[in-house]
Structures are given as structure tokens and as C-alpha cells.
Amino acid sequence: MTKTRELKCHVGVGEEVTGVALVTDDNFSARYDLDRIKGIFSRPQHKLAGESYVEKILVVNTAKGGVASAWMLHEMAARGIAPKAILFNRFNPILAQGAALANMACCDRFEEGDVTTLIKTGERVRVLPQEGRVVVEPAG
């Protein structure tokens, strides 16, 4: 995967953004998984434990857990300690609602398959939620 490539997904929420990918096949909840003060994944069992999510294009499997993420994405964005975008194989209503309030780019349902294998950590990613498109450039 060394060429620039385009992925198609369902129309999401938020504005176009570009950033560096942080990828896991683990799931995501702002309440369960994050230290939102330090801006890192804090749940010891999470595959990204200890990693900073700030300003990243976060690529995860699905949403899990409770409803708090709906407020928390907005709160994180207001403090500038938030991912730029979150891409899911499948999100749930809470993450869509949270992204809508925070105006954070958020997409799911990729036509090409499992997004956690289609994008690699470190690759540069342009997310166009309103068009249902993601453009991936190789790392380096």
C-alpha cells in the first residue's frame, strides 16, 4: 500500500480535515478509554494504552459503552485535546451525536472493507465526511 488511495464510506458528520492516522482494531469510548486531561488512552487493556490521541485521525473498530461521549467530544474539542476525526467500521448513535455537537469529522461503513486494515498508523489521511470519502497518503 504505497500509493495514494481513496476509500468510500457512508456520509458522516463534521467538516473536512487532514491529519496523521492512529489505528487500532480495538473499540472506542471517551469515558471508558481516555484520560481526557492528559489526552491519552488510559484504560490499561486498550490496545492504544498510553498513546496520545490529540490531533490524530483515530481509526477504530466500533463504538462501545455509554452515552457520555456525546458530550465529551465537545468538551475535548473546546480544550483542544481531541482527535481531528474518528473513523469507524461502524459507529453507534452516541458517537455520531457527539461528533455532530463537536463538529468533529466522523465516518463509518467503508465500502472497501475493514477500515482498521485499510489505513496504517502514521499515514496521512484526508477525511471528507460530507462526501463520504477518505483519501489516504502513504507514511513518509
Add this chain to the structure above:
Amino acid sequence: MKLSSEEQAMLNGEQGEARRWAMEHMIRVGTCFDAEGFVEVTQAHMMADTESLGEAGVEFVEKFAGLPEEQRKVRIPMITDPRGIDFRHYKTLKQTDDMATLEQRAIDAFKALGILMTDTCINYQTIMPPMRGEHLAYGDTGVVIYCNSVLGAYSNFEGGPSALAAGLTGRTPRYGLHLDQNRRATCRYRVNYQPQGLSDWGALGGVVGKLAGSYWEVAAIEGTDAPPGSDQMKHMGAAMASFGSIPLFHLVGHTPEAPTIDAVCNPAELECLEINEQDIVEFYGNYGGKGEKVDVVVFSAPQLSIIEMNQVAGLLEGQKVHKDTALLVATSPAVGADAERLGISQRIEDSGGLVLHGMCFYQGYAREMALANGWKRLLTNSAKLVNIIGGYGYQPSLASMEDCVASAVAGEIV
């Protein structure tokens, strides 16, 4: 999305900024899920603790609270999930004055919108259980899964902003569990073990949640002998929603949409996975901690019913909580008032426990409480809580209510 003239007027701002924002927000969300229009809802329930809201969230709500009355009041009965502060005890828990101040600002803003501060995640046990087929905009995953599954109501997970939008407009996008075709089982489990106490039911919910693993799965569960009680369903549902983000299950023979397995799926087309006692044992074993000093024992998540309160009081009778261990019991303001009237809270507090009203442990700045109080090892009978609290820096353990109380007295996990 197709809009009625009323909905279009709200979107155009003809009924004020709050309702304009609400419509815009819900259209953004509804578009993500291919909603064709809206469905009118009869109640809204909002999760909005200030740890989640932060300063930015409180300011967001205060902006609406400052609007003229006809523009800011919610249009349907709207109630609240637990808060993060019990003003009577926040200093004991070493929460700060800044936290209490932010909490008061949020409460003032919500009241200005006409929201009833019920501060509970057991509204289906204490406030007004919804009817079968009633469309709702409920927040708190435990509330949603219980009302969908046990009562046959129709709600998606509505996070705080979307519940607020529904309250302001009286509607929510029609997608997900508002549509009958999405309520049929997509996965099927047979339980070869009869759960005993509440933590066992929670563990079963956790196992199913992990296996199902997505909001878009509906679990059919067979093999439970007797109809479980409301508290048992509460713990199972809360854990299933927490571990799997599952919003609906069918307990075949016991919940209203599943008198038989055939009512919710074609059993010939859906593989049935077995859940055995060993799965439950392994679930408990994920947390461990036996023999270790326990810093805090928590009964919460969900808040306790009056029956659970009385059980905790009974188990503590004639004993004292260890001097190096805290024992916290969280319930709703309504149950709390009853527990005080009936002398139950006094019995818990005479043994050294602390009864918290209108809050839930994990919604109360749990990370800051851990640091301020030196809490690390947490013991609870809530499978939901052990799933949540690890990310806040705790080492959680799961045990029965009886063993939680015995551990609180011993100061170590028995």
C-alpha cells in the same frame, strides 16, 4: 430527511435558536443513519453530568437558558440521569468547590429549560415506566436497554445533546430501534447456568455484551428458568449495554417481544452459542484481587432500588466498615428519601457507609476522587462499573453484594 411544516419552521429559526439548533443537530445525526423523517416522542431522559459537559458544555446549555421562556422550555416531560455531585457530601468525597460550582450552574440552566431534575438512572423503577411501543428519547444505556427490552418501549441511545434536542422539539430521527425491522434478534445465546445474585446477572450481561459486541446487534437469550426480577434485569441490561453497546435483548419467554424464539427470529437461520457456568466464572476472574486491601466498595451503576438498599443495610447490620475502607451506596433522590423515612440509610451509615443521593460513582469525577482519596482497588457488585472504571485509574474487582459487604468490613477482598 422529510420535514413537516412544524419541523421546517423550527429549523428555520421561527421558534427560536434552541429549537433551530435542535433540528439542525438531529438532521445531522439522522442523515448518518438514513432516517427518512422524525418520530414524535413522549419523554426524554438526559445524561449530563458536569464531568462530561465540562465548562464548554455548561456554557452551551446556559446559552439556551438565557432565551425567552417561550423559546427555551422543553415540550415534553424531560428528566435527568444521575449527577456527579451530592451537595451534602462532596467535601467528604474530596470533590472540589469548583466542581460543585459548575454543577450548580448546570442545574440552574437545566431548570430554566423546564427539565425535571430527577437525577436517576432507574426511572423505569421509580418515576414513570414507559409503555410497550412508546417512542422515547432516553439517555443512559442502562435505561434504554431496560425500557426497550423489559418494557417493549422504542428508544435509541440518546446522548445528552440529542436527548436535549428531543426535549426541545418533541421528536427524534426515526432510525434504529424506532423501526420494527431492527428489533428482531441478530444473535442467539443459550444459557446453561442459572445466575444467582445481581452480580451474576451482571456477569451474564457482560458475557453476552462482549460476544454480541455492537449497537446494531439484538441478542436473543434462551435457557433462563424463572422470570428474573427488575433488579436482576437492571444489572444484566446495564452490563450488556456497557460491554457491548447493546440497546435491546430478548429474554425468551420473559420479555414482551419474545414469548417464543420464533417471535424474534427464524431459529433455523441463527446459530445458537452456549454460555456455561465457566464463562461466568472466567468473567469474574478477569478482575481478581482476592486477599488484597480494598480502598473503596461501591454500590452504584445502576443506582440502587429500595430493595437493594434494604439488602445492603441488612448485610451490614451489627458490623462496622473497616477504618481504611470507604463504602459508598448511590441511589436516586426519590429512593433516598424513602430510605431515610424507613431508617434504611441510618442503618447503613451507622455501620460506616455513606449514602449518596442523585449521583452515580463513575459520573462524579472518579479520577479526581481516586487521586484525592488515595483509592486504587475498587470492589463492586456492578459488572457495568468494573467495565467503566479501569480507565479512571482504578483496579476494579467484581463480587456478590454479600462478599462486597464482607470485604468492606474486613478491609480486604474476601
